Amino acid sequence: MERDEIKELHFISSIENLESILRRGILSHDKASKINHKSVALEDVQDRRRGKRVPNGDLLHSYANLYFHARNPMMYYLVSNGHDDLIVVRVSPAVLDLPDTVLTDGNCASEGTRFYPSPEGLAMLNSELVFARYWTDTNYWPIREKKRARNAEVLVPSLVPSRYISGCYVDTLDKRTRCQAFDDLPAVRIRKEIFFR
Known part of the structure; x- marks a missing residue:
């Protein structure tokens, strides 16, 4: 993969978390577990990730995780199972240069994924x-x-600071209106295809 292929990175979340994300950033699983939020994480996947370590020895749950693109099997599963409150937070690829950031060639919970x-x-x-x-x-x-x-x-250690958030994608007019209520959210666009619609 070439760096110039990456125009943005994505974080799948419930729209209910947007205010917190804009205020606190995108948090690691461990940090998010300490605040009130609506998780869209799959528990069986989280069970496989729990206790797993990246090559430097840090726990996987101590990292905020982003996708290269949100139109992926995780999104498909969530949409197919009735999650109608999803948004995709767009993140600048500049986070790739944050200290101790880690890349994976696949889902971290899967066997054979390399870091x-x-x-x-x-x-x-x-x-x-x-x-x-x-x-x-x-x-x-x-x-x-x-x-x-x-x-x-x-994988970004601890959190992705909100200054790296460049906007969000939604699949409905209602969600777009709700997201546009946040003055500090730069761009909100409807992209139904990301949500398999």
Whole structure:
């Protein structure tokens, strides 16, 4: 993957968390667990992530996690299971240069996912898989690998400061209106295709 392929990074959240995100930033799982928020995390996935460490020894839950693109298997699962309050927070790729940021070539909860230092680890990521529009296949193992890679992550220690937030994507006019009520949210756009609509 080349750096110039990354126009922005994404964070999937409930719209109910937007005020907190704009005030506090995008928090790690550990930090978010200490405040009132509406989690969209899948508990079975969080169970696999709990206790897992990145190569430097820090716990995975001590990192805020972003996706290279939110139109991914996680979003598909959430939408398919009735989550109608989702938004995608857009984040500047400048976070790739924050100290101790880590890249993964797939979902952190999956076996076989590799971790790399950012930004030099971008060279190890397969952009065709990470940015693939579809991850279907006629065979089980290729589907599994494509889904894993499509959920590649950027892990930022502790939190992503709100100054890196460049806007958000929504799928309805109502959500756009709610997001536009925040003066410090630069750009709000409707992008239904990200939400599989």
